Amino acid sequence: MILSAIVEKLKRQSKDDFKGRQFEAWLIIQAVSWYLRYPLSYRDLKEMFLERGFEVDHSTINRWVLIYAPLMEKRLPRFRKPHCGSVRINETYVRIKGQWRYLYRAIDKHGNPVDFLLTAKRDLNAAKRFFRKMLKDAPLLSPDKIGTDGAGTFPPAIGDAVGSGLLAPDPVHYVTKHLQQGIESDHFRVKKNMPKVGGFRSFKSARKSIAGFEAMLWLKKGFDFTGQWSVREQNDLLAVLFGIEKVNEA
Incomplete structure (x- = not known):
């Protein structure tokens, strides 16, 4: 129905x-x-x-x-069905008009893509924007575990999402290279078809x-x-x- x-x-x-x-x-x-x-x-x-x-x-x-x-x-x-309560977040590089830009991406623990954000800079404001985009429309059942690559912008971005009510209080934030391999492999899947010479215009x-x-x-x-x-x-x-x-x- x-x-x-x-x-x-x-x-x-x-x-x-x-x-x-x-x-x-x-x-x-x-x-x-x-x-x-x-x-x-x-x-x-x-x-x-x-x-x-x-x-x-x-x-x-x-x-x-x-x-x-x-x-x-x-x-x-x-x-799409709601994602599980665990996500892994990472950034990768995308070439646009000869310059490197940043693509924030998240997958769940089963490898399902969750969301993405293309930004000109890799800073705290960009990380906050990504969390807002990822959480505001479909709140992922409020993920209780968040894995990142250890970038210093992620802890305050997580705190901002908690303060805004987009995340439940006290989510577990962990940094582990082993678990991040999954999202790094997923980056390849989304980038393999991108323009090879010069990047996007x-x-x-x-x-x-x-x-x-x-x-x-x-x-x-x-x-x-x-x-x-x-x-x-x-x-x-x-x-x-x-x-x-x-x-x-x-």
């Missing part, structure tokens, strides 16, 4: 998603999902679609990703693309759906998000 209500609401929300587009909705979402799922460039996708009889410019595919990847990130959480495009990479990780994890979770079933859920019949019809 709840799932049916979510599907109907998504159909209403998505009715204008592809208004005025030259190509069919399923082809657009196919291109976006391939870019987010596999290490392909926009020019690779252009050639792949040309083999199938579709002439799509690589710049058009880029625009599709920047439009529809953030929508995936926005809509997929409706299918702008902070805005980086934020939108990373939203899609993160959403694809959520999708691959399967949202605790029982049984085998195949790529075709992932595509079927993407179709639901955008109110279309099928994604892979080529």
Whole structure:
């Protein structure tokens, strides 16, 4: 009943998603999902679609990703279950316009991605913003254990979250290199498809693309759906998000 209500609401929300587009909705979402799922460039996708009889410019595919990847990130959480009460937080580097920027990320103890924040600086204000973003909308059942890499900004950021009521009092904060290996490996999964030469061209495009990479990780994890979770079933859920019949019809 709840799932049916979510599907109907998504159909209403998505009715204008592809208004005025030259190509069919399923082809657009196919291109976006391939870019987010596999290490392909926009020019690779252009050639792949040309083999199938579709002439799509690589710049058009880029625009599709920047439009529809953030929508995936926005809509997929409706299918996510609450995370467990233990999270691991770490930062990694992302190259934007030739400069290194910072990507804060969190996963739970089962390796499920929780949230992310792209920032220009790696400081206390950035750490506080990440905790607020991670906790304000879906409070993770108030995580009682928080693992970090030992950066000095995290203890005061945790204290700020407790003072704001986003965290329950006295969460356990631990620093352990062994347990952090899981999130460092997860960084690779979200970064492997990022531009290899020069990085992203702008902070805005980086934020939108990373939203899609993160959403694809959520999708691959399967949202605790029982049984085998195949790529075709992932595509079927993407179709639901955008109110279309099928994604892979080529």
